[in-house]
Amino acid sequence: MGTQSEVPRFLLIDSYDSFTHNLAALCRRAIPGCIVHIIRNDDIPLDQLTPLLRHFSAVIVGPGPGSPGHDADVGVLRDIWKMAGDDLIPIFGVCLGLQSMALAFGATIHRLNVVKHGQISRIYHDDNELYEGVGDVHAVRYHSLHVMLDGSKDLECLASADDGKENGLVVMALKHNIRPFWAVQYHPESVRTSGGGEDVLRNFWRLAQNWTASRHRQVRPWDADVEVTIGKPWPNLQRLSHTSITPHLTVATHVLEHIKLTIPDICEAIGVASEDSDFVLLDSVAQPGRFSIIGCLDQSSTRIAYQLDEHDVVKVTRHGRTTAEQFGSQDIWTWLADFMRPRRAAGGEESIPFWGGLVGYMSYEVGVANLGAVTPHRTPPLASPKHSDINLVYVDRSIVMDAMTGKVYLQTLREHDHSWLEALAVLLEFRSFSPGSQRSHAPRAKPASQMKVSVLLPDKDTYTSRIRRAQEYLFAGDSYELCLTAPSRISVNNSSGNGRLSSWDLYKTLRRRNPAPHAAYLRLNSSILVSSSPERFLSYSRPHGTVCQLRPIKGTVRKGPSVTRAVAEEALVGSPKEVAENLMIVDLIRHDLHGVVGDNVVVKQFCGIEEYETVWQLVSVIEGQAASENDHYEMGWEVLRRSLPPGSMTGAPKKRSVEILHTLEDEPRGIYSGVFGYWDVGGGGDWAVTIRTCFKYDARDQRQDSHQSGPDLHDEWMLGAGGAITALSDPEAEWEEMMVKVESVLQAFQDVRT
Numbered sequence: 001m002g003t004q005s006e007v008p009r010f011l012l013i014d015s016y017d018s019f020t021h022n023l024a025a026l027c028r029r030a031i032p033g034c035i036v037h038i039i040r041n042d043d044i045p046l047d048q049l050t051p052l053l054r055h056f057s058a059v060i061v062g063p064g065p066g067s068p069g070h071d072a073d074v075g076v077l078r079d080i081w082k083m084a085g086d087d088l089i090p091i092f093g094v095c096l097g098l099q100s101m102a103l104a105f106g107a108t109i110h111r112l113n114v115v116k117h118g119q120i121s122r123i124y125h126d127d128n129e130l131y132e133g134v135g136d137v138h139a140v141r142y143h144s145l146h147v148m149l150d151g152s153k154d155l156e157c158l159a160s161a162d163d164g165k166e167n168g169l170v171v172m173a174l175k176h177n178i179r180p181f182w183a184v185q186y187h188p189e190s191v192r193t194s195g196g197g198e199d200v201l202r203n204f205w206r207l208a209q210n211w212t213a214s215r216h217r218q219v220r221p222w223d224a225d226v227e228v229t230i231g232k233p234w235p236n237l238q239r240l241s242h243t244s245i246t247p248h249l250t251v252a253t254h255v256l257e258h259i260k261l262t263i264p265d266i267c268e269a270i271g272v273a274s275e276d277s278d279f280v281l282l283d284s285v286a287q288p289g290r291f292s293i294i295g296c297l298d299q300s301s302t303r304i305a306y307q308l309d310e311h312d313v314v315k316v317t318r319h320g321r322t323t324a325e326q327f328g329s330q331d332i333w334t335w336l337a338d339f340m341r342p343r344r345a346a347g348g349e350e351s352i353p354f355w356g357g358l359v360g361y362m363s364y365e366v367g368v369a370n371l372g373a374v375t376p377h378r379t380p381p382l383a384s385p386k387h388s389d390i391n392l393v394y395v396d397r398s399i400v401m402d403a404m405t406g407k408v409y410l411q412t413l414r415e416h417d418h419s420w421l422e423a424l425a426v427l428l429e430f431r432s433f434s435p436g437s438q439r440s441h442a443p444r445a446k447p448a449s450q451m452k453v454s455v456l457l458p459d460k461d462t463y464t465s466r467i468r469r470a471q472e473y474l475f476a477g478d479s480y481e482l483c484l485t486a487p488s489r490i491s492v493n494n495s496s497g498n499g500r501l502s503s504w505d506l507y508k509t510l511r512r513r514n515p516a517p518h519a520a521y522l523r524l525n526s527s528i529l530v531s532s533s534p535e536r537f538l539s540y541s542r543p544h545g546t547v548c549q550l551r552p553i554k555g556t557v558r559k560g561p562s563v564t565r566a567v568a569e570e571a572l573v574g575s576p577k578e579v580a581e582n583l584m585i586v587d588l589i590r591h592d593l594h595g596v597v598g599d600n601v602v603v604k605q606f607c608g609i610e611e612y613e614t615v616w617q618l619v620s621v622i623e624g625q626a627a628s629e630n631d632h633y634e635m636g637w638e639v640l641r642r643s644l645p646p647g648s649m650t651g652a653p654k655k656r657s658v659e660i661l662h663t664l665e666d667e668p669r670g671i672y673s674g675v676f677g678y679w680d681v682g683g684g685g686d687w688a689v690t691i692r693t694c695f696k697y698d699a700r701d702q703r704q705d706s707h708q709s710g711p712d713l714h715d716e717w718m719l720g721a722g723g724a725i726t727a728l729s730d731p732e733a734e735w736e737e738m739m740v741k742v743e744s745v746l747q748a749f750q751d752v753r754t
Contacts, residue, residue, distance in 0.1 A: 015064025540636025
């Protein structure tokens, strides 16, 4: 084997897939010590790529959306299989990789009668070549196209799946009879593939080494010029290694151990009912949530607002004065990281995840901008004011309640601020122990005749027709899953002119009706957000030893007297469609996490059943942790930046799915299906997906007039909802599931007015 370089070096060609980093991680597990470089299929023209391949031991052609017959989908893949002579190199293809190989050597491509997206099949093989010593294989499939070998004399089938009456025998693995090319149709890197992953990669490497030795192929030494073109090896964590930051601030804490106040009590004690001022509450009302966070804001609290169409300008408000700051060649993420670095703090209670920091929301479009997706600009309807895409406040005084212990933590980052801590402690203790001092949790009801609530739901025929259009993209291989959404509009009129609907009363009603682990009440700048989100997007603990956790939800069943846990489990875990929806997002999230933290990503829970007030849901838990030398203060922030928008709100592959959804939805999503949460001054953070959420634009002058009398006071609220569309989706059932989600929030408007 003297012709091989000492360390195997692989080039992984990515076709804009959302599972690519999972495949890179699989290579590193299967072939310890190997070096993997990743390029896109259109990064480097073939004439420039060919001589560079002499520095690699093998090529891996990864999966991706689209068809091998479309040049725009495959880039250099069309020609890479045709290399010959001294340019030959061992190649292993996956999914689109197999299809492009088959097409290059005379096979034909056809649509499956029944699409297999997120489905697990037994793979039948003859225990040779790629499958020598492998044993039983049960593999995850993500494909709507398949190959037929009629007319191809160069290819040999190594494995197949038997789909019975649906599709018959389907080719699952191929080899070329002369050239060093092998490929599989299924996804060896999926978390639910067993038996056909690491073993098959190891066998490919064995076969590749044997071919290389027999041909006396020399792998040229690596040099810096090649790396300039190809890029650094994966995982490239260099961007993260510069931020070892010494804390500048110290957290001062006062603990109240026997307080008899609820979160609404505390909020009302510090003035939440005065709607002409900003307020932020992140509220854990149900398990698995634990900590509720209240920001104690005043005029000196720094507000940050950014809109994507303003490019390099961020608006910063301090002491009531707003300035526009330019960040030039930086992006908004770097600007916010620069803002937080001098505010790093230490000295707080280690068990409390929030000591202070940035609190607020980010829109769906902020994440889309990071993808480089081709989404032509759309403007909201003329009647819809423009919310900020990033809307944050720096909280340096806060209250945190631990639902497990009942303790309340009063915290400040300001110097010489002990008098504020003492005054707040006195106020809350007085409220707690003085009879009748607590405010009622019930909303201040107005007669039903005064408040008129009208709702404009999405048009059912339009939505279901778009489900069918989405499925056409799925059948064509352009996506595995599409999260199709639509907005509802809620108008609230007070014909008597005797005050507007209180957003705080609305939140309390929603909180009582639909308690959620990631509830929120944000009244910030000109936006008001009322949320009962059940879904954590991303949490990350403080360094060192930062653990990043994502908890995607896919699969929903409405609760009812006869819907027990066992019934819900049968309906969800027992449903191939529901499990497939969840699996696709789990694999996508693993890819996102691998892209930042490297190899150490694990699925802690797959498709567990969780109970909420109105629904049962299917929840998975994925965690990732960087190696100690790469762990630092901004690790979680970087994961957030590179993981948005939430995969559970797009589908997979993410980039292509976002582009397709842009053609199926009429207007920007805005706040809906983005994230809200916090970045802590200690380096931790917690962000929830903005679902089960209504929001409105409420300029400050409108807020100040909200309690004044006048004719026909009017509010417009937005409420988004949707669902994951797969090839197995029934449009009628998808519409019903979306309505369940809408009603979980909508009922609060009916309750609060009566």
